[in-house]
Amino acid sequence: xxxxxxxxxxxxxxxxxxxxxxxxxxxxxxxxxxxxxxxxxxxxxxxxxxxxxxxxxxxxxxxxxxxxxxxxxxxxxxxxxxxxxxxxxxxxxxxxxxxxxxxxxxxxxx
Amino acid sequence: xxxxxxxxxxxxxxxxxxxxxxxxxxxxxxxxxxxxxxxxxxxxxxxxxxxxxxxxxxxxxxxxxxxxxxxxxxxxxxxxxxxxxxxxxxxxxxxxxxxxxxxxxxxxxxxxxxxxxxxx
Numbered sequence: 001x002x003x004x005x006x007x008x009x010x011x012x013x014x015x016x017x018x019x020x021x022x023x024x025x026x027x028x029x030x031x032x033x034x035x036x037x038x039x040x041x042x043x044x045x046x047x048x049x050x051x052x053x054x055x056x057x058x059x060x061x062x063x064x065x066x067x068x069x070x071x072x073x074x075x076x077x078x079x080x081x082x083x084x085x086x087x088x089x090x091x092x093x094x095x096x097x098x099x100x101x102x103x104x105x106x107x108x109x110x
Numbered sequence: 111x112x113x114x115x116x117x118x119x120x121x122x123x124x125x126x127x128x129x130x131x132x133x134x135x136x137x138x139x140x141x142x143x144x145x146x147x148x149x150x151x152x153x154x155x156x157x158x159x160x161x162x163x164x165x166x167x168x169x170x171x172x173x174x175x176x177x178x179x180x181x182x183x184x185x186x187x188x189x190x191x192x193x194x195x196x197x198x199x200x201x202x203x204x205x206x207x208x209x210x211x212x213x214x215x216x217x218x219x220x221x222x223x224x225x226x227x228x229x230x
C-alpha cells in the first residue's frame with residue numbers, strides 16, 4: 001500500500017488529453033512539492049515534472065503538473081503513442097522523514 | 111552532463127552478501143544527496159534511503175532501516191548499496207538517483223539500474 005494514491009491505469013486515444021491524479025496527506029503533498037516521473041518499458045524512471053509544475057529542459061510542454069491542497073495532477077495533452085508508460089508521483093513526507101512514491105499509473109494509448 | 115553509472119547484473123544465493131555501486135559524474139558529487147530506489151518485478155518504485163557524500167550523513171526509509179547499508183566514497187564519486195545476507199525477496203532492480211542539495215525533494219537524475227537476482 002503506497003502512501004500516495006494513484007489510479008492503477010489510465011487510457012486515451014492519440015490527440016486526447018488525459019490526467020493522472022495523486023492523492024496524499026498534510027505530511028507529504030500538503031506541505032512539500034511534488035515530482036512526476038515517467039518510466040518507459042524496460043527503462044529507468046525519468047523526471048517529468050518537478051516542484052509541482054516545472055518541466056526540466058527537454059520535456060515537451062504537452063506535459064503539465066498542478067497541485068491543490070493534498071492532491072496533485074499530471075496532465076498530458078495531445079497524447080502520442082510514445083507516451084505509453086508508467087507514471088509515478090513522489091513527495092517528501094515530513095512524518096516518515098523520507099520520500100514517498102505513488103503506486104504508479106499505467107497509461108495506455110489506444 | 112550529469113551521469114550515474116551503476117554496476118552490472120548480480121546473481122546471488124540466499125545468505126550471501128552483496129555491494130552494488132553507482133558512480134556519479136558531471137556534477138559536484140559531494141554537494142548533492144544520492145540514494146537508492148527499489149523496483150521489485152512488475153511493481154512500483156520504493157524509496158530506500160539517501161546519503162550526503164560530503165559528510166556521509168544518511169537517511170533511511172523505515173522499511174529498509176537495518177536491512178541494507180548505504181555508503182559513499184567521495185574520493186571516487188561512488189555510492190554503494192550493501193546487503194550482509196540476501197533473501198529471495200531482495201530480487202529487484204535497484205536504481206541510484208541524485209537527489210537535491212537539501213535532500214528534501216525527489217531525485218532528478220537516475221542511474222540505469224542494477225538487476226539483482228537472489229535464488230538458490
